[in-house]
Amino acid sequence: MNNIIDILIDEIDKGLKYSTQNYQLNKRDYPAKDIEDSNLTELEKHHSAGLMRVNHAGEVCAQALYRGQALTAQLNGVKEKMNEAASEELDHLAWCNKRLEELDQKPSVLNPLWYGMSFALGAVAGLAGDKWSLGFVEETEEQVVKHLDGHMQNVSSNDNKTKAIMKQMREDEEAHALAAQEAGAAELPAEIKEVMSTVAKIMTSTSYQI
Numbered sequence: 001m002n003n004i005i006d007i008l009i010d011e012i013d014k015g016l017k018y019s020t021q022n023y024q025l026n027k028r029d030y031p032a033k034d035i036e037d038s039n040l041t042e043l044e045k046h047h048s049a050g051l052m053r054v055n056h057a058g059e060v061c062a063q064a065l066y067r068g069q070a071l072t073a074q075l076n077g078v079k080e081k082m083n084e085a086a087s088e089e090l091d092h093l094a095w096c097n098k099r100l101e102e103l104d105q106k107p108s109v110l111n112p113l114w115y116g117m118s119f120a121l122g123a124v125a126g127l128a129g130d131k132w133s134l135g136f137v138e139e140t141e142e143q144v145v146k147h148l149d150g151h152m153q154n155v156s157s158n159d160n161k162t163k164a165i166m167k168q169m170r171e172d173e174e175a176h177a178l179a180a181q182e183a184g185a186a187e188l189p190a191e192i193k194e195v196m197s198t199v200a201k202i203m204t205s206t207s208y209q210i
């Protein structure tokens with residue numbers, strides 16, 4: 001019992017840290033570190049910050065999803081791979097935080113809500129069995145890649161810093177989807193994919209604003 005309480009306290013602590021604090025302890029270099037900040041107009045800055053806030057909220061969800069999954073899934077033989085992906089998501093979280101800070105903007109105030117929801121989804125997917133939980137990861141990562149493609153086309157062509165961050169994240173997310181697939185992910189039913197994409201739409205449209 002004590003053990004469960006310890007785990008819960010630790011998870012709540014991490015959830016609060018990732019969703020409310022300016023997390024910046026990244027292991028890999030900031031992809032925009034050698035890029036000069038261009039003279040963006042206020043409008044361009046505002047748009048970049050909106051997109052980065054969406055990406056940041058996505059990374060908060062990714063962290064919650066991987067942690068929820070790790071709590072309940074067996075992940076026989078692929079734990080290491082999944083932990084590696086989760087650690088790259090922490091890099092992404094830190095990079096998004098840093099870019100938002102450079103643009104003088106804050107992450108979404110709704111992040112704790114997204115974290116809680118994604119953690120619960122990850123844990124439920126983990127209970128459903130490894131192939132389903134990996135299927136959930138694969139589908140999530142694929143949807144994130146599509147979002148990033150849209151963002152890269154949509155962001156001001158002058159904002160080379162934001163573009164460099166998105167490009168590296170896209171590369172990583174694609175590798176995460178592949179890792180889940182190779183680890184034995186099952187293809188989710190179309191209805192579930194549809195629900196996931198609807199939830200993602202709500203998350204992205206609100207996080208762009210607040």
Ligand SMILES: [Fe+2]
Pocket residue numbers: 059062088089092169173
């Ligand atoms: Fe990510």
Ligand SMILES: [Fe+2]
Pocket residue numbers: 062085089141172173176
């Ligand atoms: Fe990812």
